[in-house]
Amino acid sequence: MTLKQKTHSQYIQILQDKIDVFQDMISGLTEDSLNDAKGSAGDKHETALSMMHIEQEKLTNKLKEAMEYKSILEKIDTSSIHKKAVLGSLVKTNNLIVFISAALPKITIEDQNVFGISPQSPLGLLLLGNETGHTFQLNNVQYKILSIE
Numbered sequence: 001m002t003l004k005q006k007t008h009s010q011y012i013q014i015l016q017d018k019i020d021v022f023q024d025m026i027s028g029l030t031e032d033s034l035n036d037a038k039g040s041a042g043d044k045h046e047t048a049l050s051m052m053h054i055e056q057e058k059l060t061n062k063l064k065e066a067m068e069y070k071s072i073l074e075k076i077d078t079s080s081i082h083k084k085a086v087l088g089s090l091v092k093t094n095n096l097i098v099f100i101s102a103a104l105p106k107i108t109i110e111d112q113n114v115f116g117i118s119p120q121s122p123l124g125l126l127l128l129g130n131e132t133g134h135t136f137q138l139n140n141v142q143y144k145i146l147s148i149e
Contacts, residue, residue: 004090004149005078006109007099011116014105015070022063029056069102076101082148085127087119090149095141100124 001009033052076088085091089100097114104116117124126136127145135144 002078002090002149003097003109003112003114004099007090007107007114007116008073008076008078008101010107010109011099011101011104012070012073014107015066015073018066019063019070022059022066026056026059026063029059069104072102084129084131085145085148086129089127090114091127091145092147092149094144094146098123098127100127 029052033049033056072087078088080088082089085100087100091098091100097112098117099114100119101116103118103121106113106115108114119125119128123138126138126143130136130145132145132147135142137143
């Protein structure tokens, strides 16, 4: 497995784990609100239900975001090799390694830190369409593309 394939696989697993956790939390809140509705009355009850509903909405939004990111990753063909940086490229620069896909947390693979970045991010926009050897500056840091997988 290449570094790109390992990165892709680990990010999909991270997102699936998040999706599972959010779904469990939403189910728990739904169950709690149904149980609470059976035996409570009054203002405290209404406030508790309202708070549960707000928390459920927050979790639902996080769940949607994780599912969208996973969907983006599932469309990436990790076996394709690119000469230019595009969605799905693993780009090694003199400063860091990035996987152009979605805004994802830093992971460590084979003792190397990899950052998942969105193509719309400032760094993503500067990388897209460029080849090995391209140099650019972002936030007073000089970058050079060393390789593209």
